[in-house]
Amino acid sequence: AKTRGRNSIHYFTENMSTDFLKRMEMIDDLRTAVEQQQFHLVYQPIVDLRTHQITKAEALIRWHHPQKGMISPIEFIPIAEEIGLIVEISEWIFNQVSQQAHEWRQRYCANLSISINTSPVQYRNEGKLVKAWADSLIAQGISSEAISIEITEHLLMENQAEVVEALEKLRQQGITISIDDFGTGYCSFSYLKNFAFDYLKIDQSFVQNMSIDNNDAALCEAIIVMAGKLNMQVIAEGIETEEQKQLLVAAGCTLGQGYLLSKPLSVADFEQLLIKQNQ
Numbered sequence: 001a002k003t004r005g006r007n008s009i010h011y012f013t014e015n016m017s018t019d020f021l022k023r024m025e026m027i028d029d030l031r032t033a034v035e036q037q038q039f040h041l042v043y044q045p046i047v048d049l050r051t052h053q054i055t056k057a058e059a060l061i062r063w064h065h066p067q068k069g070m071i072s073p074i075e076f077i078p079i080a081e082e083i084g085l086i087v088e089i090s091e092w093i094f095n096q097v098s099q100q101a102h103e104w105r106q107r108y109c110a111n112l113s114i115s116i117n118t119s120p121v122q123y124r125n126e127g128k129l130v131k132a133w134a135d136s137l138i139a140q141g142i143s144s145e146a147i148s149i150e151i152t153e154h155l156l157m158e159n160q161a162e163v164v165e166a167l168e169k170l171r172q173q174g175i176t177i178s179i180d181d182f183g184t185g186y187c188s189f190s191y192l193k194n195f196a197f198d199y200l201k202i203d204q205s206f207v208q209n210m211s212i213d214n215n216d217a218a219l220c221e222a223i224i225v226m227a228g229k230l231n232m233q234v235i236a237e238g239i240e241t242e243e244q245k246q247l248l249v250a251a252g253c254t255l256g257q258g259y260l261l262s263k264p265l266s267v268a269d270f271e272q273l274l275i276k277q278n279q
Ligand code: C2E
Pocket: 044, 059, 060, 061, 072, 073, 074, 077, 093, 116, 117, 118, 119, 180, 181, 204, 237, 238, 239, 240, 257, 258, 259, 260, 264
């Protein structure tokens, strides 16, 4: 046992230092990525499950590292949040998305709305940042309906009062708000009592188990009914099979997103989809 203990300590410290070095390297790489604009955005359609009409999409960030290839946002967003670099990255996302949405609304789809994922840091200082966003939209002559904001329950957990106040300002200016990954946090329901969201996104873990687990199906159905009563529209995330889609439609869900409907698309591919939709 003694030997094993010593080995595991050795293993642990060694592991810790590689983790530490990896982290330092990631931080370095992230700073370079911002300087050299190594990021781009993809757009995943959010579809009307009955008509297949597309009037919404979610913007998702992609990082193509020149040597290491694609790095998932699940890996780098949390680190960008910790070191505060997310503020700069989000500024860029917001400008990209609002201009893109504006252009597509004028050319192909007058009621298009594109949602942006946001992080807790962006709501600090009485929501100064988000307020500046809304003002810059208006200054550029872009409709507030072109943009929608997604927040997670984790974000609300950090500082509910401050976040809710900032969101309230955005909503007054006509920007719609979604609660993302609904059902994965610790006390989802209390947030719904304190703030009126426009959209509720059912987390993909529920959707994907719908056809194999009766509990997940029951939860999805209950969430859809509840959202309706609270005047929120439901968006089901991560729809991968026809069966999941049918079950959701039967439960009264009208909007969905997932690989069955479309993967996240490049600007050019999303534009083709909008053009085809107009023909
Ligand atoms: P999320 O906001 O929940 O985004 C949905 C994720 O599910 C995306 O992964 C999307 O590509 C993926 N997805 C869509 N349909 C399906 C499906 O049918 N099956 C499966 N298995 N997955 C599907 P992605 O793009 O890797 O993003 C992961 C997470 O990273 C996002 O989760 C979000 O939390 C974060 N993220 C992505 N882009 C941004 C961003 O621009 N800003 C911030 N702050 N976070 C972002």
